[in-house]
Amino acid sequence: MTAAVSTTSMLQFESNMDVDKLTYEIFSILENKFLFGYEEDPKFSVTKQHQVTPSPAVKNVSAGKIRILSIDAGGSTDGVLAAKSLAHLELTLRRKSGNPNAHIADFFDVVAGAGVGGILAGLLFTRGKDGEPMFGAEQALKFIVENSPENFSKIAGWSLPARIPSIKG
Structure with missing residues (x-):
């Protein structure tokens, strides 16, 4: 029985590693294609026979890309x-773009998040008077660690901590 459990556990572990590798490969392709405009690997491209002809309504839409960041910060x-x-x-964005002052908000057009994800979205995408994002990702991480959800008011769901007078009305 122990050998069967060990074999099953090992197969699940190997399966998880394959999923992690696939997730990493997909993220790398998306990162290079959408954030930096690099051409994708030909083995992942759509062939002519699989392309869909857009309807006339879609043809009139701007050909620009809209980059959306959705932050799911729930869970344990x-x-x-x-x-x-x-x-x-x-x-990574700073390193690849060559701009040591780059922010996540510089690479995305729209952000969405709920709960802590919404707080992260607000921290990373709120711009100051100079037009630059008020917080970098490291500062946002520090804020989340220092203000764990146990410190947030639980009245009527999520609300901002009382010790943020500049944001709270």
Whole structure:
């Protein structure tokens, strides 16, 4: 029985590694294609026979890309994992763009999030008087760690902590 459990556990572990590798490959393709405009690998491109002809209504829409960031920060990590992932993404964006002052908000047109994800969205995309984002991803991570959800008011769902007078009305 133990051998069967060990074999099953090993297969699940290997399966998870394959999923992680696939997720990494997909993210890398999306990152290069959409954030930096690099051409995708030909083995992932759509062939002529699989292309769909857009309707006349769609043809009139601007050909520009809209980059959307959706932040799901729920679950047992209370937003720390999402905030750490965003800090890693911002560091990668800075390195690849060659701009040491680049922010996540510089690479996305729209942001969405709920709960802690909404707080992260607000922190990363609210611009100051100079037009620059008020918080970088590392600062947002620090904020989430220092203001864990246990410190947030639970009245009527999520609300901002009382110790943020500049944001709270």
